[in-house]
């Protein structure tokens with residue numbers, strides 16, 4: 221059995237920054253620290269913080285007056301910030317700077333009274349947060365080609381698109397082409413808003429798909445970028461599964477396979493990948509592990525004042 225580790229996987233700079241912000245806030249202020257939504261979409265990370273006094277909430281109303289609250293890496297709408305200030309909460313913003321960049325684009329188009337088409341998954345925290353930066357009457361959320369067909373905007377109107385950061389690069393390119401065909405005056409970012417980490421992890425799956433007869437993704441069920449990695453493997457014709465941790469991996473499905481690709485989403489701690497490797501090695505004692513150079517090692521985002 222051979223395991224090939226994806227070249228780029230695991231924590232991106234935005235996730236590493238968000239986790240470090242919670243760590244520093246805990247060290248500086250002690251528990252409880254409130255976090256609006258999961259700080260990042262990973263069960264292990266969230267459970268570890270919960271055990272150390274971090275309280276995750278989905279409603280600002282659930283944070284007591286004057287308490288300290290951190291906004292997750294996925295970002296928030298201006299209305300949430302205003303409500304938190306009204307409640308006298310001490311706020312710390314862990315929004316990934318690459319999500320903030322999309323917020324600024326959204327605000328710019330909205331201020332110019334341009335209809336904004338947001339390509340993303342309805343209901344995902346990032347999409348909900350970004351939506352709040354656009355005037356409601358100008359906002360259109362699309363997830364697929366059928367949604368584009370249903371758009372009720374005159375073709376001659378100037379419209380702009382923005383995207384969620386963790387989408388499938390290839391699927392999004394198709395959607396943008398469809399938008400361009402329908403709206404000749406379409407404007408937007410140079411290509412899309414998909415971040416470097418999402419792009420690199422999907423590229424690494426393309427590489428693995430040429431080497432492997434099965435791909436395992438470590439990632440939580442609600443992690444957008446992890447799910448896109450599994451889908452990419454399947455699209456390329458390689459059986460691909462996603463597991464939250466090693467205990468979810470049924471090693472029986474590896475019988476008859478000899479070349480396993482292993483990757484992890486941008487919010488997955490390395491120990492979860494190591495535990496999956498150990499479980500495979502316990503069953504298949506001849507397993508070897510091949511690693512590749514990681515081109516992202518030097519990327520880091522500055523921390524806010526805490």
Ligand code: SF4
Nearest residue numbers: 232234235316385415
């Ligand atoms: S996946 Fe991309 S946008 Fe999301 S936190 Fe990581 S770097 Fe930021």
